[in-house]
Amino acid sequence: MQDEPTPNELIKAVADFLRSEIAPAIKGHNAFKLRVGINALDLVTRQLALAHAADAAEAARLKQLLGIDGSLIELNRMLSEKIAKGEVDLQTPGLADHLWRTTMDKLAVDQPNYASYKRELGQKS
Amino acid sequence: MIEAELARCVASFHPGATGITGAAKLSGGASQESWSFDIVHPDGNVGAILRRAPPGYGAAPSRAAGLDAEASLMQLAHDAGLPSPRVLHVLKPEEGLGTGFIMARIEGETIARKILRDEQFAKARPLLARQLGCVAAGIHGLPAAKLPKLRQMTASKEIGDLEREYRGFDWPRPVFELALRWLRDHDPGPSAEVTLVHGDFRHGNLIIGPDGVRAVLDWELAHFGDPMEDLGWICVNSWRFGEIDKPVGGFGSREDLFAGYEEAGRKVDPVRVMFWEVMGTLRWGVMCCGMMQRFRSGPDHSMERAMIGRRASETEIDLLRLLAPRGH
Numbered sequence: 001m002q003d004e005p006t007p008n009e010l011i012k013a014v015a016d017f018l019r020s021e022i023a024p025a026i027k028g029h030n031a032f033k034l035r036v037g038i039n040a041l042d043l044v045t046r047q048l049a050l051a052h053a054a055d056a057a058e059a060a061r062l063k064q065l066l067g068i069d070g071s072l073i074e075l076n077r078m079l080s081e082k083i084a085k086g087e088v089d090l091q092t093p094g095l096a097d098h099l100w101r102t103t104m105d106k107l108a109v110d111q112p113n114y115a116s117y118k119r120e121l122g123q124k125s
Numbered sequence: 126m127i128e129a130e131l132a133r134c135v136a137s138f139h140p141g142a143t144g145i146t147g148a149a150k151l152s153g154g155a156s157q158e159s160w161s162f163d164i165v166h167p168d169g170n171v172g173a174i175l176r177r178a179p180p181g182y183g184a185a186p187s188r189a190a191g192l193d194a195e196a197s198l199m200q201l202a203h204d205a206g207l208p209s210p211r212v213l214h215v216l217k218p219e220e221g222l223g224t225g226f227i228m229a230r231i232e233g234e235t236i237a238r239k240i241l242r243d244e245q246f247a248k249a250r251p252l253l254a255r256q257l258g259c260v261a262a263g264i265h266g267l268p269a270a271k272l273p274k275l276r277q278m279t280a281s282k283e284i285g286d287l288e289r290e291y292r293g294f295d296w297p298r299p300v301f302e303l304a305l306r307w308l309r310d311h312d313p314g315p316s317a318e319v320t321l322v323h324g325d326f327r328h329g330n331l332i333i334g335p336d337g338v339r340a341v342l343d344w345e346l347a348h349f350g351d352p353m354e355d356l357g358w359i360c361v362n363s364w365r366f367g368e369i370d371k372p373v374g375g376f377g378s379r380e381d382l383f384a385g386y387e388e389a390g391r392k393v394d395p396v397r398v399m400f401w402e403v404m405g406t407l408r409w410g411v412m413c414c415g416m417m418q419r420f421r422s423g424p425d426h427s428m429e430r431a432m433i434g435r436r437a438s439e440t441e442i443d444l445l446r447l448l449a450p451r452g453h
Contacts, residue, residue, distance in 0.1 A: 036428045043435060076297040083302035090303070096449045099300055103445055106438040115367040116442045120451070 008048040015041035046109045054105035061098045127160065130221050131175065135164050138214040138227075142166050145173075156182055157192065157345075161230060172232070177216060177225025188346060190324075194273040195344040196226035198321075201271055207263045208332075208340045231340045237328035237366045241375045249337045254377020256338045257331070257359065258385025264341070265320040265352040265391060272321055278350040279315050283404060284308045287411050294414050300441040304407045307448050313397050316351035324348055326355040327364045328374055353394055356382060357401025362443040363409045403447055410440030 005013075018038050026034050055072055062075035065088070070078070082088045090096050100120075107117040132144045148162040157178045163170040178192060190198070193215065202209035210228040218224075240246050288305050291298070324346030332340040360372045360379060368375030373382045383393040417434025419425060 033428065036432055040428055040432055043432075073297065076299060079299045080297040080302045083299055083306060086306065089306070090449050096445075099303065099449065100445060100451065103300060103438065103441045107442055110435045110438045114439050114442070115365070115369045116362060116439070116446055119369065120442065120446070123451070 006048075008045055011041050011048070012045045015045065043109060046112070050105070050109055054108070058098075058102050058105065061094070061101065065092075065094050065098055127222070131160075131162060134214070134216070134220045134222060134227075135173075137220075139164055139166065139171070141168070146170070156186065156189070157225070172230030173213060173227050174210070174230045175222070175225065175227050177223045179223040180221065182223065188276070188348075190273070190275055190345055190347045192225045194275060194347065196228075197273045198267075198344040198347055199226075199228060201267055202264065202341065205263060205267055207260055208338050210340055210342075231332050233332035233334040233339045235329055235332055235342075237364065237375065240328065240333045241366055241368055245335050246333060249333060249335055250376045252337050253333065254373040254379075254381035255385035255388075257326075257373065257377075258356075258382040258387075259389045260338060260341060260385075261323070261326060261352075261355050261359075261382075262386045262389030262391040264323050264326075264355070266389070267321050269321075275321070276348045277319070278322070278348050278354075280308075280312050280351065280400065280404070281314075283408075284312065287404070287408060290415065291411050294418060296414070298437075298441070300444050301407060301410060303448060304403060304444045308400070308404055308407070311400055311403075313351075313400055316353070316397070318352065319349050320352045322348055322350045322352060322354050324355070325358070327359050327361070328366070331374075351397060351401070352391070353397035354401045354404075356386065356393065356398045357403075358405040360398070360402045361405040361409060362446075363406070363440065403444070406440050406443050406447065410437045410444070413437040413440065 015038055018034065018041070023031065023034055023038065059072050059075060062072070062079060063069055066075060066078055066082070068075070068078065079088070088095055104117070104120065107114055111117065128145060128148050131148060132142075135142045135145055142164050144165045145162045146165050148160055151159045151161055151174075157176065159177075160175040162173055162175065164173050176192065176195070196212050196215050199209050200212040203211050210231050212226055212228050214227040216222050216225050216227070234240050234243075234246070241250070284305065291301055291305070323341065323344065325343055326341070330341065330343040331338060332342065359374055359382070362369060362372075365371060365375035371377055372379050379395070379398070383395070383398075386393050413433050413436045416430045417437075420427065420430035420434060
């Protein structure tokens with residue numbers, strides 16, 4: 001077992017330092033690149049915090065939908081294949097709900113400020 | 126080094142030019158780059174842009190129209206009175222600058238966030254959708270006989286290309302599968318009228334001034350096909366930059382875009398436009414995935430590329446909003 005602090009805490013500390021101490025001192029194209037870098041660290045922090053629960057819920061929904069067990073990527077491959085073949089579609093009970101939940105969980109990590117995401121979050125049924 | 130070659134080149138087509146100044150690289154990709162510079166002349170300097178594939182550069186992507194075609198399209202658009210820069214010169218091999226062309230530089234803004242937020246564009250914003258409708262109609266109406274040779278696309282071909290590219294990534298995306306399925310089920314068939322299609326009619330390729338649209342740039346993806354493609358592409362949510370209730374580039378309504386198009390004497394087919402909006406949303410998503418591939422495999426191991434890969438999910442939520450809207 002590795003000791004604390006957690007990767008999550010370490011990355012967040014680095015991102016906060018870059019944001020508050022370094023970013024104000026950098027100009028031009030490197031300022032843009034630094035901003036992208038900080039965004040990347042923030043994304044990793046969110047993923048470390050959120051992905052475990054989201055992946056577990058996604059896997060559980062997929063098992064229910066497909067009636068089969070497997071790794072998350074295997075289950076996603078199987079669902080993709082069934083959609084491509086037309087064996088499941090938006091009329092299939094649970095599919096739209098599953099895709100929405102999965103996509104919302106992806107956006108929560110990738111791009112929580114994306115306007116479409118914020119709109120859907122505010123209007124969650 | 127490029128200064129000396131440019132100065133020699135400029136003297137050959139701009140009588141009285143004594144040199145060039147202020148050469149600055151604006152962008153550089155795998156196959157082409159652009160430079161801004163001023164032609165120095167006793168009567169006053171002239172702003173210019175060089176768009177070129179430098180000598181020995183990699184081949185242009187297979188979808189690309191080619192720089193010669195871009196130059197003739199730009200000139201044809203200019204001659205037809207559309208907002209388009211004048212082409213000043215087409216490069217010759219002996220000039221040592223590679224292939225490409227030099228065009229007049231048009232002042233204005235291409236960065237979407239500035240166009241959508243800055244005060245100086247406040248008066249232009251409500252006019253843009255209608256103006257762009259009119260410009261699109263002008264592009265689609267350019268005389269076929271004068272146009273260069275370009276690839277011909279149909280909805281079915283485009284779906285096939287997108288699917289092949291997506292499958293090449295070998296990473297399952299159920300939402301993309303749903304979109305591909307929807308596109309196949311709703312393929313409107315070949316367009317009754319095949320015209321020139323700009324192919325990348327959106328923010329970034331439009332120069333906007335406080336007075337409105339000043340120029341359409343970047344004909345790299347021009348082709349023959351369904352004119353409704355350009356109207357659908359400019360409505361893709363990825364180009365609204367947060368202003369999601371203004372479908373045309375974050376500044377206007379479809380109604381205004383369509384009105385401008387029809388005022389210029391052409392018909393809109395809203396169902397086809399919506400089809401191309403779905404296609405365009407998926408296309409941008411596939412392009413984001415492609416950035417991730419290039420980050421991993423290519424020489425450009427940049428954070429920016431990597432992070433664009435993580436924007437594919439933005440197109441997934443937009444596809445769901447289009448194809449499986451939740452009852453709000």
